[in-house]
Amino acid sequence: MTDPDFAVEVHDLRKRYGDKQAVDGLDLSVHRGEIFAVLGPNGAGKTTTVEILEGFRNRDGGSVSVLGADPATADRAWRSRIGIVLQTANDQAELTVHELVHHFARYYPHPRDPDEVIESVGLSEKAGTRTRQLSGGQRRRLDVALGIVGNPELLFLDEPTTGFDPEARHSFWDLLDGLRDTGTTVLLTTHYLDEAEHLADRVAVVRDGQVIALDTPANLGGRNARRAIVRWTEQSAGGGPVHHREQRTDTPTAFVRDLATRAAVDGEVPGLQVVRPSLEDVYLGMIGEVPAVEPPPDGRPRTADKDDQMEDVR
């Protein structure tokens, strides 16, 4: 433990609520300076894990190191090195943006310049506005301002863009890209696959309290999961039933060329589609929502080609 290259190291983390094993032997490590996303369905154990890392919740077992210290016993000096943006917004509704950010800055030994922070989250024009008069997206930006004004080495963001419109989400991403450039380590939980894909250097998928996959967004699920899928239809001889065919391949162009010579009807392959699984397809396959990237079950028809698989998907 306490490898200086890692901002966070977690091994075999466990937490139970009554008879619910919320975290069940979870392992992960976050490099310094990286943006790390934790994805998972509702109830997977993400918030519990993050709260343990923040020192807000006790664990039942496992080892945890955050900025070299155990959050369960860490002191105030440690706390001033982390920033936290919670799911629920702060409620000092009568203070202005300027007052609130300046007020929070005084809690920290080495804060950033509060006015620069307000500017960096795009709220300069709202500095004199009471926080209750901010829109949801502006409120979230203020939450981030409060999370970063202490100049944290590590920032926790719990579902930062839930409820944002697409434009607000994209400006928030720009804000985080800027934070990345300052070397701040960010650990965020999100339900949005596009968010993880855009922002994260690495992604952990959590299900049933365990990390079931951990990789870069491009490699999550393995290279095989991102192979192109060619889909088309074939009709049985004599006008019989239509079969939906599907094949995974690294060489879709060559495959379609070959398919066109054997399966085209009047020059066209019926129902032809070439798709590459998105991160969302891979993720949904992993958490068991849609078997998007699983191999076909036994007993389904397959091609003679030993490298690739084909199935009748009906």
Ligand SMILES: Nc1ncnc2c1ncn2[C@@H]1O[C@H](COP(=O)(O)OP(=O)(O)OP(=O)(O)O)[C@@H](O)[C@H]1O
């Ligand atoms: N304080 C608590 N008391 C009892 N059970 C809890 C408590 N907090 C969470 N749980 C349960 O533990 C499991 C994990 O919850 P957790 O909030 O960590 O999941 P999550 O992945 O953050 O979910 P979401 O995406 O919905 O926020 C869930 O089954 C939840 O109902």
